[in-house]
Amino acid sequence: MSKNIVILSGAGISAESGIKTFRDAGGLWEDHPVEQVATPEGFAADPVLVQRFYNLRRAALKTVTPNAAHIALARLQSEIRARGGDVMIVTQNVDDLHERGGAKYVLHMHGELKRVFCTACDFHADWDGDVSVDTPCLACRTVGTVRPDIVWFGEIPHHMDAIDRALSQCDLFVSIGTSGAVYPAAGFVRVAKHYGAQTLELNLEPSEGNLYFDETRLGKAGNTVPAWVENILAG
Numbered sequence: 001m002s003k004n005i006v007i008l009s010g011a012g013i014s015a016e017s018g019i020k021t022f023r024d025a026g027g028l029w030e031d032h033p034v035e036q037v038a039t040p041e042g043f044a045a046d047p048v049l050v051q052r053f054y055n056l057r058r059a060a061l062k063t064v065t066p067n068a069a070h071i072a073l074a075r076l077q078s079e080i081r082a083r084g085g086d087v088m089i090v091t092q093n094v095d096d097l098h099e100r101g102g103a104k105y106v107l108h109m110h111g112e113l114k115r116v117f118c119t120a121c122d123f124h125a126d127w128d129g130d131v132s133v134d135t136p137c138l139a140c141r142t143v144g145t146v147r148p149d150i151v152w153f154g155e156i157p158h159h160m161d162a163i164d165r166a167l168s169q170c171d172l173f174v175s176i177g178t179s180g181a182v183y184p185a186a187g188f189v190r191v192a193k194h195y196g197a198q199t200l201e202l203n204l205e206p207s208e209g210n211l212y213f214d215e216t217r218l219g220k221a222g223n224t225v226p227a228w229v230e231n232i233l234a235g
């Protein structure tokens with residue numbers, strides 16, 4: 001049985017919870033071009049619009065719940081850890097559905113809707129409500145410098161050292177619900193393979209990097225993930 005597993009999740013794992021994926025929306029994120037709401041330039045051009053956009057996304061988290069895939073991965077993590085192994089969940093998602101499904105160890109490489117930071121003093125904080133251009137930083141009290149802790153295009157993803165370490169040590173790498181269109185996440189399968197891991201893709205359709213996976217299981221994450229977790233835990 002695999003003892004050291006790295007999971008990479010993407011928007012597809014949250015689709016059945018009611019959060020829209022990116023590539024289905026024709027390059028738009030909730031009707032906005034990504035350049036407008038997911039780049040530092042977009043924020044500089046219209047901070048009011050961008051803060052409002054993330055306030056809506058943050059508030060929308062209250063209307064969705066984890067699905068069977070999030071819950072199955074949390075169970076996998078706790079049971080494999082109880083047996084002395086490890087399951088690292090690396091997610092590209094900015095929602096909190098892995099955690100609300102019960103997962104304890106999750107690396108949000110593209111940031112989190114419920115986190116903010118101050119561009120003046122780099123103070124990071126959990127955040128549940130709205131942020132506006134008038135919100136003062138909790139640490140340095142500067143006004144107008146608090147922004148969502150979301151990794152925008154052109155910025156460096158979070159936790160890359162920990163992710164590289166986990167990829168180099170895992171014996172199984174599993175990619176769930178991601179199109180394989182955005183780097184560096186799209187390259188993780190090749191890194192894991194280079195270090196000798198088995199690789200499995202669980203997705204609705206083959207991703208762009210599908211040829212790098214040893215095995216592919218197509219279907220909705222709410223079906224394929226719990227079934228795969230049962231296999232692993234029984235094995």
Ligand code: OAD
Nearest residue numbers: 010011012015021022023092177178179182204205220221
């Ligand atoms: P995408 O929208 O690119 O891809 C979602 C994938 O999930 C597609 O391959 C779908 O086929 C699949 N899918 C859809 N519904 C599914 C379901 N019910 N079960 C299983 N799979 C399903 O989303 P990501 O790959 O996560 O970056 O996108 C990567 C990054 O691009 C995002 O993190 C975001 C975006 O720009 C940033 O915000 C920095």
